[in-house]
Amino acid sequence: MINITPTQLRKAADIQERIQSLQEELGQILGGEVPTPAQTIEAPKERKFSAYIRAKMRKAQQARWTKIKGTAPEAKPANTPKKRKLSAQGHANIRAGVAKSMAAQGKALAAKPVKRARKKISAAGLANIRAAQKARWAKAKKAG
Secondary structure, rough: OOOOOOHHHHHHHHHHHHHHHHHHHHHHHHOOOOOHHHHHHHOOOOOOHHHHHHHHHHHHHHHHHHHHHHOOOOOOOOOOOOOOOOOOOHHHHHHHHHHHHHHHHOOOOOOOOOOOOOOOOHHHHHHHHHHHHOOOOOOOHHHH
């Protein structure tokens, strides 16, 4: 577009005028406005990140630049939002709602399997394991 001559520019303008006149003629025939190709193209929707995610991305990028430049990162802004955690009551409410909606659909929630109590190793057993591990490491160090 930079190296266009005046004659090429005039030719392009004439073609554009013909296109517009043909579109107007088509609109008169069809009895309405015909959208131009520029009108039909929609811009892609812009993604929106939450303030928390933007802060995380900013922090990660600063860490990358710190690693590259070898400089200390800037101080974190005071208004950076903190990640909120759901309370136990909130989790219980969500579970109850899911169970209710599943029941309304005629589906049953699968019961969680009962976890067995973990076996605890005695102090003597732990001492034996530690001694055996130290012996293995000593043997490995000696072997090189």
